[in-house]
Amino acid sequence: MIEILSQSALATVQDLGRVGALRWGVGTAGAMDRLALLCGNLLLGNSEGAAGIEMQIFPFEMRFDQDCSFALSGADCAATLDGVPLLPWSGASAQAGQMLRLGLPRAGRWRGARAYVCVAGGIDVPIVLGSRSTQLRGAIGGLDGRALRQGDRLAVGTPADDAPAAVLAGIIPPALAMPLAVDGVPAVRVLPAAEYARFTPASRAAFWSEPWKITPQSDRYGFRLAGPVIEPIEPIELRSHGIVPGVIQVPHGGQPIVQMCDAQPSGGYPKIGTVIEADLWRLGQAPIGSRIRFVETGWEEALAALDEIEHWLAGIRRLLDLQRARSLGR
Incomplete structure (x- = not known):
């Protein structure tokens, strides 16, 4: 015992x-x-x-x-x-x-x-x-x-x-064997999600180019981030649909929420991206108050990242x- x-x-x-x-x-x-x-x-x-x-x-x-x-x-x-x-x-x-x-x-x-x-x-x-x-x-x-x-x-x-x-x-x-950072800031790789194109070009650029702070309102359910306001081209209304850990939703305030391990299985906020499965551990170890960067990636790169971990x-x-x-x- x-x-x-x-x-x-x-x-x-x-x-x-x-x-x-x-x-x-x-x-x-x-x-x-x-x-x-x-x-x-x-x-x-x-x-x-x-x-x-x-x-x-x-x-x-x-x-x-x-x-x-x-x-x-x-x-x-x-x-x-x-x-x-x-x-x-x-x-x-x-x-x-x-x-x-x-x-x-x-x-x-x-x-x-x-x-x-x-x-x-x-x-x-x-x-x-x-x-x-x-x-x-x-x-x-x-x-x-x-x-x-x-x-x-x-x-x-x-x-x-x-x-x-x-x-x-x-x-x-x-973290030492497979480091990943941008300009000295820890990073995670992200696939653009279903509503990615429905956000303004300036917002999409800021999503990739600016660091995001993990706020004290973050927990095992989700990481609430603080940074540039992410704005849609026009209001987006969606029915609730299935989501999984790693999905990055953008509520009306424009500050992203990354769904984590204890996330509910459905939600209705528009999705701008998804942290790839191979990098969820990196995000899980990010301390409250620290900053992270998002790196745009593709499907083949996401699969290669899983292969790197298996190797x-x-x-x-x-x-x-x-x-x-x-x-x-x-």
Whole structure:
């Protein structure tokens, strides 16, 4: 078991998401940084979709009530185990009674907004509609469909008998392995969406050329941005229609909203673009108050970006397999 000691809000149990539930009006949920969660599980030899804990308000503290291997990924939060510093994007072992603490995310060559703790065997909460992820809207999945609270105790799953040994050595974060920035500002690639041509030429130009600030009104449901006003050529009225994470809508005030993991499955605001699937993790790690840039891309480039991630993950898997073999003296 794991006991939550912190009063920090908005920590949740997440896996890779509730795929296929949009047709029932249930959002995907899942980790805002899927690569971070996936890599934490790779370090432990877990199923890549095993559930972990996502944290976005710090400091955060938890205690292990049993001996357990665990891994840290996402934002570098100067983590310590009973006061002993831990490396980010690495595995570690805890004994029963030891306390894990994550401080404020560090600034440096890369800075994230969310950190992840994965445990050998995964966090064991009920599977709801194919996923253990917490969907706060509708109180679905996770621990009673809500954010974790002080005193909560989470069960740890049993690793498979043939699960490989945990790897303690670290992984180079994808933000360093696959950087993307424009004029020093972190960037994400965007496909023009259905109503793109219905905005003024000046607005379309500003959308690509200006930085956008992530406002404090942003959360797992959506990132509300502040920047140039995006104006339609003429008023746009649409019926509600299906939307997915990454869609960038423009409400009447002209300030874009990027739909994130907990987004509702339908909406009626006009769409100017869609963040490509391969870059959603980048946006998920953008801190409140930071700025981002949008880079126009095409379908072929979006598919190539997914291929780049798969190639990177394949390299990580080979590296971890090699490290496990060396630790066993093979």
